[in-house]
Amino acid sequence: MQDDKCDYFTIFNSRPQISSDDIETSRPVYEHNYDVIHYKLVQNVNIVEEGIVASAYVTVDSTVDGLDEINFDFCGLEVDGVYRDGNSLSYTMYENEEYINIKLDRNFNIGERFTIQVDYHGEPEDCLAFSNDYAFTYAWPDLAHYLYPCYDDPSDKAESSEVVVTVPDNYYVASNGTLLSVHDDGDRKTYHWYESYPIATYLMCYHCYPYAIVEYSYNSMPVLGYVEPDQYDDAFIFLENQAEMIECFATRFMIEYPFITEKYAIATCPIGGGMENQTCTSIGSSYVRGDHYYDWLLAHECAHSWWGDMVTCET
Incomplete structure (x- = not known):
């Protein structure tokens, strides 16, 4: 245990930071005439063939009168169909520019809400990785559009999101927010997660693996570790200071953990290292050990729950 709980704050504050000047992207930024309200991702993951069969449901509000077409960032996957309320819509993929243009079936005025469904399949070129029996996402800073159609701007947040992932029955799926249900279909299981807080596309995630689960708590909120089964005993030690870190940051920032009704995991x-996916941080499996050598990494990623997840970059 630490002698001073807020040593965690010092550790976080002393880590080197990355500025927007360090991030390069060749993808054009398009003017968009809508506000994303909700993402729902439905993905059937084939671990062996390293591919997906998927549907994405993007709910938006029009921000202009007479909206008759819509663009989403998206590329590298085969589109099977695009729909609104069951009506088939025409679309054009612009692979070089990495977006899809969809012609709407009627005009929408300011404030009108509608949902676009895109069915697709393939082997993602980025964002979703298959390695060492894992399937996991890594969307920072703007790679989510390799996995699903979206407005892939790190500063833009949907009000909520859902991730529904089907995997082999011996696998577990960890994702953002709260686990609503697990459906057992014999040799496959479907995990349905719901994130009730605003979220940027680069913070949406899922991790698939035959995990063991380590559990602590902070103010009755679950503090979880999804770890490899042979790391289970070490993980209890590895994570025993995690709740204390959350308490430290809540005290120093004078803001309660931003997702207190859900979890920290x-x-x-x-x-290598970690990634502060909202409520479900990625941590390199090689860092899990039966001591506190990597408390600095756990503290750093945890602090991003406030600065990165709750408060997200605009530039």
């Missing part, structure tokens, strides 16, 4: 995957 880490999910291992084969990466």
Whole structure:
């Protein structure tokens, strides 16, 4: 245990930070005439063939009168159909520019809400990785459009989101927010997660693996570790200070943990370092050990729940 709980704050504050000047992107930024309200991702993940069969439901409000077409960032996957309220819509994929243009079946005025459904399949070129029996997403800073159609701007947040993922029955799926249900279909299971807080596309995630689950708590909120089964004992030690870190930051920032009605979790995957996905941080599986050597990493990623997840970059 730490002698001073707020040593965690010092550790976080001393880590090198990345500015927007360090991020380069060749993808054009398009003017868009809508506000995303909700994303729902439905994905059937084939671990062996490293592909997906998927549907994305994007609910938006028009921000102009007479909206008759809509663009989403999207590329690298085969579109099977585009719909609104069951009506088939015409569309054009612009692979080089990495977006899809959809012609709407009627005009929408300011404030009118509608949902676009895009059915698609394929092997994602980015964002979703398959490695060491894992399937996991890594969308920072604007890679989500390789996995689903969206407005892929790090500063833009939907009001809420859902992630529904089907995997082999021995797998578990960890994602944002609260687990609503698990449907067992024999040799496959479907996990349905719901995020009730505003979320940016680069913070939406899922991790698929035959996880073991370590559980602590903070103010009755679950503090979870989704870890490899052979790391289970070490993970209890690895994570025993996590709730204390949350308490430290809530005290120092004078703001309660921003997603207190849901959870804080880490999910291992084969990466270097970590990624502060909202309520479900990715942590490299090689860092899990039976001591506190990597408390600095846990503290750093946890602090991003306030600065990165709750408050997200605009530039």
